[in-house]
Amino acid sequence: MTKISRRTLLRGLGGAVVGLPILEVMLDSHGERLVEASAGSMPTRYALLFAGQALGGDNYEQNASRIAGTSFTEDGHFIAPPQQGTGYDITTPLQPLADLALVGDYSIVSNMRIPFNATNADGGAVPSGGAFRDFHGGGCSPLLSGTRSTAASFTCNGPTSDQIIAQMCAGETTHRDLVLRAQVPFYLTGYDHSGRQYISYTGAGSSGRVEAQTSPRNAYMALFGSFVPPDDLEAQAILDFNLRSRRSVLDLVGTSRQRLVNNVGSFDQQRLERHFDEIRDLELRLAATPPDATGECQKPADPGQDPAVGGDNPGSGSDDITSPSTGYSGEHERARVMCDLIHMAFVCDLTRVATLQITAFQSHMSALAVSQTLGYAFYADLHELGHNGDVNNRGQKAVSLMLQWHISHYAYLLDKLKNTPEGAGNALDNSVIVFMNEAGHGLQLNDASSLWQTHSVQNMCMLIGGRAGGLTPGRHIRTSGAHPAQALISAMRAAGNPGDTLGEVTGIIPELFG
Amino acid sequence: MRDLLGDDTRPATRFLISDQYTPYDNDISLQAPSEALITSLEIMAGDVADRLVADVARRDAIVPCTPTGPGDTDCLRQFTEEWVARAFRRPLAPDEVDAFLGLQAFATEDNAYVAADFYTGVNLIVRTVLQHPDFLYRIELGERTDSDGVLALNDYEVATRLSYLLWATLPDDALRADAAAGSLTTAQGRRAAAERMLDDDRAKLQMRRFHALWLGHRILPQSAQLVSAFVQETGALIDRVIFDEPQSYYGLFTMRETYVDNFLADHYGMPRPAGGAGWVAYDDPMRGGILSHGTVLAAFAKFADTSPTQRGIMIRTRLMCEEIAPPPPTVDTDDAPGDAEAVCKFERYSQHREAPGCAACHDGMDPIGFGLENYDMQGRYREHDEGLPECVIDGSGALPSGLGTFSGPSQLADRLIENGYVESCVMQQFYQYALGREVDDIEQPVVDQLVEDFRAGGHDIRQLLLGFVTSERFAHRRELRISP
Numbered sequence: 001m002t003k004i005s006r007r008t009l010l011r012g013l014g015g016a017v018v019g020l021p022i023l024e025v026m027l028d029s030h031g032e033r034l035v036e037a038s039a040g041s042m043p044t045r046y047a048l049l050f051a052g053q054a055l056g057g058d059n060y061e062q063n064a065s066r067i068a069g070t071s072f073t074e075d076g077h078f079i080a081p082p083q084q085g086t087g088y089d090i091t092t093p094l095q096p097l098a099d100l101a102l103v104g105d106y107s108i109v110s111n112m113r114i115p116f117n118a119t120n121a122d123g124g125a126v127p128s129g130g131a132f133r134d135f136h137g138g139g140c141s142p143l144l145s146g147t148r149s150t151a152a153s154f155t156c157n158g159p160t161s162d163q164i165i166a167q168m169c170a171g172e173t174t175h176r177d178l179v180l181r182a183q184v185p186f187y188l189t190g191y192d193h194s195g196r197q198y199i200s201y202t203g204a205g206s207s208g209r210v211e212a213q214t215s216p217r218n219a220y221m222a223l224f225g226s227f228v229p230p231d232d233l234e235a236q237a238i239l240d241f242n243l244r245s246r247r248s249v250l251d252l253v254g255t256s257r258q259r260l261v262n263n264v265g266s267f268d269q270q271r272l273e274r275h276f277d278e279i280r281d282l283e284l285r286l287a288a289t290p291p292d293a294t295g296e297c298q299k300p301a302d303p304g305q306d307p308a309v310g311g312d313n314p315g316s317g318s319d320d321i322t323s324p325s326t327g328y329s330g331e332h333e334r335a336r337v338m339c340d341l342i343h344m345a346f347v348c349d350l351t352r353v354a355t356l357q358i359t360a361f362q363s364h365m366s367a368l369a370v371s372q373t374l375g376y377a378f379y380a381d382l383h384e385l386g387h388n389g390d391v392n393n394r395g396q397k398a399v400s401l402m403l404q405w406h407i408s409h410y411a412y413l414l415d416k417l418k419n420t421p422e423g424a425g426n427a428l429d430n431s432v433i434v435f436m437n438e439a440g441h442g443l444q445l446n447d448a449s450s451l452w453q454t455h456s457v458q459n460m461c462m463l464i465g466g467r468a469g470g471l472t473p474g475r476h477i478r479t480s481g482a483h484p485a486q487a488l489i490s491a492m493r494a495a496g497n498p499g500d501t502l503g504e505v506t507g508i509i510p511e512l513f514g
Numbered sequence: 515m516r517d518l519l520g521d522d523t524r525p526a527t528r529f530l531i532s533d534q535y536t537p538y539d540n541d542i543s544l545q546a547p548s549e550a551l552i553t554s555l556e557i558m559a560g561d562v563a564d565r566l567v568a569d570v571a572r573r574d575a576i577v578p579c580t581p582t583g584p585g586d587t588d589c590l591r592q593f594t595e596e597w598v599a600r601a602f603r604r605p606l607a608p609d610e611v612d613a614f615l616g617l618q619a620f621a622t623e624d625n626a627y628v629a630a631d632f633y634t635g636v637n638l639i640v641r642t643v644l645q646h647p648d649f650l651y652r653i654e655l656g657e658r659t660d661s662d663g664v665l666a667l668n669d670y671e672v673a674t675r676l677s678y679l680l681w682a683t684l685p686d687d688a689l690r691a692d693a694a695a696g697s698l699t700t701a702q703g704r705r706a707a708a709e710r711m712l713d714d715d716r717a718k719l720q721m722r723r724f725h726a727l728w729l730g731h732r733i734l735p736q737s738a739q740l741v742s743a744f745v746q747e748t749g750a751l752i753d754r755v756i757f758d759e760p761q762s763y764y765g766l767f768t769m770r771e772t773y774v775d776n777f778l779a780d781h782y783g784m785p786r787p788a789g790g791a792g793w794v795a796y797d798d799p800m801r802g803g804i805l806s807h808g809t810v811l812a813a814f815a816k817f818a819d820t821s822p823t824q825r826g827i828m829i830r831t832r833l834m835c836e837e838i839a840p841p842p843p844t845v846d847t848d849d850a851p852g853d854a855e856a857v858c859k860f861e862r863y864s865q866h867r868e869a870p871g872c873a874a875c876h877d878g879m880d881p882i883g884f885g886l887e888n889y890d891m892q893g894r895y896r897e898h899d900e901g902l903p904e905c906v907i908d909g910s911g912a913l914p915s916g917l918g919t920f921s922g923p924s925q926l927a928d929r930l931i932e933n934g935y936v937e938s939c940v941m942q943q944f945y946q947y948a949l950g951r952e953v954d955d956i957e958q959p960v961v962d963q964l965v966e967d968f969r970a971g972g973h974d975i976r977q978l979l980l981g982f983v984t985s986e987r988f989a990h991r992r993e994l995r996i997s998p
Contacts, residue, residue: 121843134843152843179550189735190813211548218554237627245620249642252613263655265993271546275647278552315735316818345558387848446846455846463883481736 044171044468045346045431046165047354047413047493051406052183052363053399054454055079055461056441058387060395061452069377069392077400078441079461079464080110081476088476090399096408097307100415104474105428106465109509112484113440114142114457118448119491123150129483129504135445135455136196137361143457144199146485146503154195155363156421157204158503161434161488165495166353167202173492174288175351178342180219181212182335182356186383187327188364189312196361212357216303216337223345226290227299245288250283296420296427303337306330310366317364317381319390327366329382331359332373332405339413345419347427358406361438370405378402386454399454407463410435414465418454428466432494435463436484464489464512469494472514480507517683518601520572521565525558533674538727538947547774551733552645566640567633581632588616590635598639602648603677604670607692614639632652639912652678654991663993669693672989674705679948679983681716682723701984708983712757712976721756721975722749728943729832730811736892743778744808744893750793756975761974767803767927767936771795778808782894798895800888800909800922808893811908811923815891817850819900822863822883829882830914833930835939838873858905860884877913885911885949937973941965 055078056062062078065071090098097103115406117125121133126148132138135277136154147158159167166177179200186193200210213219226243228235247263257276261269293299307330313321321327335358340353359365362381365377371378371393378398379390386399410433417428442458465473471494479486485505490512492502500508516522567573571784576597579589594614599605606614621635643649652674656665667675671695683695689707697703709716725748726732734741750773755765772783775791787794804810814824830836841847852865863884864875888909890896899905911926912919918929919993930936941964945953953961964982971977982988 082519132843135846138843141677152840190730211546211550211552213553215554218557221557222553234627237625240626241620241628242624245617245638245692246560246641247557248620249619249638249645250556252617253645253647255613256646256648260653264653267651272647272651272653274551275547275650278547278549281549282552282556305868312733312735314737316816318818320735320818383848446844448844455848492636 014171042430043349044495045167045352045354045427046162046163046434046491047198047342047356047431048219048434048436048491049406049410049413050355050357050359051403051435051437052196052357052359052361053402053437054386054439054441054456055399055403055405055437055459056454057385057389057395058454059452062396062441063396065259065397066389067393067395067397071395074397077397079141079400079403080459080478082106083479084476086475092397093403093407095404096411096433097414100411102411102414102418102465103218105414105418105467105472106433106463107473107512108461108463109487109512110459110476110478111459112140112460112462112479112482112487113442114460114483116445116448116457122432128149129485130349131445131457133445133448133475135457138436138445139457140195140361140504143436143438143460143484145201146488146501146505147204149502153329154198155206156198156201156208158201159203159208160199160201161485161492161502162200162353162355163202163210164502165492165497168495168497169352173349173351174285174290175223175345176212176353178219178223178351178354179210180338180346180354180356181214181358181360182331182338183359183363183365184214184309184329185312186335186360186364187310188312188383189315190319193360196363197357199357200355212355213446214334215306216334216341217306219338219341220300220303222285223350223427224299226286227293230292237266247283247286249285251279253279254283267472287498291348291350295472296422298344300340300344303340307333309333313364313366313381316384317366318388319379319389320386321366321368321379321381324366324369324372327364328369331365332370335409336412339409341414343413343416343420343427346417346431347422356409358409367402371401374401374405376401406437407435410463410465417466430468431466432471432491434466434488434491435465436488437461460484464491466494469496470513472512475511477509477511479509482507485513515562515644518576519566519599520575520618521562521917522957523565525562526555538950538978555645556641560969562644563637563640573633573636577633577636584630584632584634585618586632587615589632589788590621590639591617592637593636598643600684600690601643603674603690604668610822614642617642625866656991659990663669665991665993666699667989667991669696672698672704674901675988676704676711676983680708680711681714681980682720683716699989701986705980705984708980712979718749718753718757722752723806724944724947725752726809728940729804729810729946730813730828734809734812735792735815736808736812739777740781740808740812740892743775743781744812747773747778748773748804748809751806751807758774760974760976763940763968763975764931764936765803767805767931771805777802781808781892789835798922799929800924803927805886805923806889806893807928811886811889811893819859820883820887820889820891822859822880822887823851823866823876825883825886826879826881829926829930830879832943833939835942836933838879841875842871857902858901859887860905860908881912881914881928883911885909885926886923887911888922937968938965941968941978956992 016445063073063075077092079091079093081091115127115129115130116133123132125131129142129146130148132143132151134151137152137154138149140154141147141156144160145156145158170176198209201208228239254276261272274433289296309330313327345351352452364409365382367380367382367385378385378393383404389398414433417431420425420427439454440456440458440460442456444453445457446455483505485502486507486509488501489502490508493508500506523592576595577593579592581589582660594611617638618635620638621632622630654667654671656667659666670693673685673689677689692698692707751769755761771793774787776786779786785795814828816824827838830838851864856862863880866872866880887907888895898907909921913929917933920926920929941961945961966979968978
């Protein structure tokens with residue numbers, strides 16, 4: 001019998017205390033959970049990683065590329081391999097997964113498409129679950145929420161998959177969700193994100209948007225600031241003092257609620273109510289007992305100060321990027337830390353739902369710094385790389401290399417979960433981790449006639465990782481034009497969501513479950 | 515934060531959502547609290563307060579007394595009454611002060627691991643303020659008047675309005691003294707305060723800031739050296755026309771000379787100024803005023819060149835205050851326009867003129883931009899398209915609806931002035947900036963009256979600002995209902 005502290009025992013018996021870690025001592029010999037009468041199995045985690053780019057370059061077929069000034073045709077760069085099932089060829093974007101021996105831990109779902117009306121571009125003519133005929137904005141709502149878009153704006157018209165799962169798990173953990181974004185500014189001089197920075201919605205419209213945390217350090221402090229070694233009495237006492245004083249501060253802020261809210265107009269009232277609600281929720285989170293750092297649940301290394309926020313690109317993002325330090329804020333390091341945090345937040349059961357928007361929709365992050373780590377030099381931003389690239393680099397391989405970089409973060413997270421023992425298996429067995437990107441590569445959505453365009457909702461792919469809920473990963477599933485929301489519905493089902501709809505889309509990808 | 519605590523690390527840049535420009539960065543309908551924001555704010559407040567109490571010089575600059583010990587209530591009370599009132603931009607009620615003093619219990623706590631320390635109380639009060647709506651938002655309560663839905667602001671609320679309008683920061687000691695004396699609810703009191711404030715450099719910075727947001731050059735896609743020179747050039751013109759040699763605001767658009775240093779003079783191909791920096795007369799007759807500046811000409815570029823369409827949109831929306839419908843969805847605006855086979859830019863834009871579905875709108879935009887085509891995206895004069903001597907730029911332009919033709923920035927400014935756009939549109943834009951939201955129908959007559967006053971006063975911005983803050987309206991607010 002492993003020794004168990006009185007504090008842990010009390011918490012375990014309490015059942016309702018938030019922030020309960022999965023303790024080895026509470027599992028039976030088969031790795032099933034012994035305590036917590038309401039739950040018969042391990043908590044299931046749902047994470048969604050997003051890349052703000054398409055799958056191929058404008059006017060380049062899937063085997064056509066130009067790299068370092070040389071044009072060539074070569075297969076193997078488009079994400080979906082030619083073979084289906086297992087044993088497929090590893091394509092350029094998937095290489096980080098193969099490098100970490102994760103090929104058996106995710107499935108590729110390919111050849112998906114969002115419907116659109118090729119003969120009528122009016123908002124009223126958009127089919128159910130379909131895209132308004134304007135990229136980029138038109139693809140946002142059907143992709144993330146399964147609900148049709150009727151205008152060009154980057155706004156979902158219904159809740160997104162992660163928020164449906166978060167609602168399902170509400171109250172089970174200290175943090176309802178963990179919504180993160182690695183790309184900080186928009187980087188295109190003279191413009192701003194204007195909605196491109198959201199992939200998480202609690203409901204329809206701009207009021208449903210969930211603001212992402214973009215500071216790795218702040219995310220770290222919010223999740224793990226209260227973790228101190230249980231046997232360090234001094235650290236415990238200082239923590240106790242700090243938490244009490246911080247709560248008193250928040251409490252004092254809250255006392256002015258009535259005075260202010262009752263005396264302003266309705267618009268300011270809503271804003272102030274929200275401010276005070278968030279202050280109160282923060283106070284509750286600070287009051288929640290943090291889990292002991294026990295077993296696999298350990299305080300992650302302090303990420304330190306955030307990488308500096310970079311300035312805008314010096315020009316329009318094609319050929320005129322000359323320095324790796326503009327249009328870039330250390331997104332690579334930011335995304336890595338955020339994956340570390342998602343991993344440990346899941347392992348410590350601080351939250352069960354996470355989203356990481358690695359890059360924003362229509363991302364203008366400079367590709368230079370990242371391409372240099374891969375042995376190339378793309379003098380373009382991510383968005384331009386898909387269109388005009390720079391004069392020497394464009395087309396399928398250039399786009400796929402940047403997709404590979406995005407997927408390297410996905411691979412990093414899968415690997416960490418897989419290498420975290422949990423019960424009889426590992427944490428990835430109890431997780432479903434989705435990788436999605438913004439667009440496919442095919443018929444242009446706007447004109448419905450140009451071929452091989454990045455502004456396309458055809459030929460879309462997703463990666464569904466983990467083994468939660470009966471997922472049987474390891475395959476390439478080529479659908480016959482499934483809606484991408486169906487891949488999300490499948491992932492939601494794996495995470496325990498009983499329904500089979502997301503917005504206006506119904507049905508799962510059955511092959512994901514064997 | 516800098517003015518209140520002497521903290522110039524700009525700590526909020528780490529987490530604040532990036533501004534959205536409509537074109538101003540203060541649109542209230544786009545600013546909402548969220549879990550991410552409040553979480554980050556609490557962490558930042560802790561960082562800032564910890565840094566403050568660790569920095570004895572800065573700490574002593576805001577704590578007005580030397581405490582006798584951790585439990586010196588009088589000293590903490592004095593700090594609260596002075597510093598918190600400054601942050602809240604109003605005096606505190608006695609029960610509010612007492613509530614803050616409750617935090618002193620942490621300073622005196624008998625704790626084996628945490629030493630008693632007076633400045634723990636200061637730290638916690640600073641944290642509270644930095645998360646407090648009274649500090650974070652400009653909340654105007656006011657008192658009901660006989661008119662339905664109209665509320666009279668108190669002196670401190672008026673002081674805050676004045677200060678953020680003219681200086682973009684919180685009231686200074688003198689303005690707070692004016693408020694305490696009750697003079698800001700009178701027209702003459704506001705005029706006196708505003709006159710003093712307009713003589714301060716902070717007013718210059720604020721006017722530069724307004725123009726940069728309005729005309730779209732807060733950030734420019736050019737090298738830091740060039741941007742800095744451009745910004746200096748435009749700033750000097752704004753300072754001169756509004757503050758240093760007060761004159762008709764039209765001077766901003768018609769000035770026949772410009773402020774350059776040797777670097778910028780060489781860049782433009784102008785004679786160098788005497789002494790390395792100064793005013794140099796234009797020898798190019800097509801140049802004149804702010805529309806000839808690199809700030810304006812470098813903005814609104816696209817596809818690595820000037821964009822006649824984008825420049826046309828800029829003139830129509832920012833200087834004529836007109837709306838332009840978005841392009842139809844079937845147009846992919848990420849694609850450069852027109853026929854890729856055409857060599858010269860004017861020909862590449864022919865589709866905009868010739869396709870019936872395009873011309874209806876583009877005829878109101880592109881001809882404006884083509885009238886500025888002799889000036890590249892770095893503000894330099896050019897005879898022909900970049901690297902294409904055969905593509906000689908015609909450089910003639912036209913405003914829509916028969917409002918006149920022009921060649922180059924100077925004549926464009928003349929056409930805009932003649933047609934009354936500058937005087938009405940700058941008022942519209944400034945009022946939107948002052949409100950932090952779009953002007954609504956009820957307020958439109960106010961703007962129209964301001965335009966009248968502006969015209970009657972010889973387009974003197976300084977007089978107009980004084981008239982604006984002196985008006986009764988400035989000391990009142992209307993109950994606002996807009997949907998988020």
